[in-house]
Structures are given as structure tokens and as C-alpha cells.
Amino acid sequence: MQRGQGGPNDVVIVQGLRIPLRNWSPVGILFGPCPPGVALGDKLAIAVEIRNAALTLDFSADAEVLRITDGLVAARYACSDTAIAQRIKSYFAV
Numbered sequence: 001m002q003r004g005q006g007g008p009n010d011v012v013i014v015q016g017l018r019i020p021l022r023n024w025s026p027v028g029i030l031f032g033p034c035p036p037g038v039a040l041g042d043k044l045a046i047a048v049e050i051r052n053a054a055l056t057l058d059f060s061a062d063a064e065v066l067r068i069t070d071g072l073v074a075a076r077y078a079c080s081d082t083a084i085a086q087r088i089k090s091y092f093a094v
Helices: 082-093
Strands: 011-014 017-024 028-031 043-051 056-069 072-078
Touching (some): 011 028, 017 043, 056 082
Antiparallel strands (some): 011 017, 011 043, 017 028, 043 056
16 A cells, blocks of 8 residues: 655644654554553554645544554554545545
């Protein structure tokens, strides 16, 4: 599946902390450094801010931590807003 690289203004907000987004896809997200207390299998409420030349998007999602490696968190996420989910799908369809 295609992945988008996180840019300097792309972040994931977890527990009030703004954490750099490393890369993302329509279903997965990689960010880090890992916030304190986050562990494998945790369910997180996250907010994502994407700011690049092709897309400006803010959305909330539920995420499940699948892996923590080298201080980076890999998670599967689901955005419940259908309009935003469609925008994400369209962005990666290009």
C-alpha cells in the first residue's frame, strides 16, 4: 500500500503531545518519538494534522498500537468521519 512521508509540519497529537508524523497510509500511521506510557496493543484517541503542498487536513481517529521499534510507534487507525476518510482514500489513489 502506498505511503505518504510526513513533512516538517505534519504531526500526530497523542495525550496532548504534538509528535512528528513519519509516514502514513489510508490505514496505518508511523510517528515518534513514542509518548510516555504508550505500549503495544494500546488503543489511542489521536488527532492528525497534515500540512503539505498537496493536502491540508485535520482529523481525529482511533488507533491501535501494532509495533514500537526504535522509539517509533506504528499503529492502525480508523477515521470515523466518512467525508475525511474519502479524502484520505482519494489522496492515496493518485
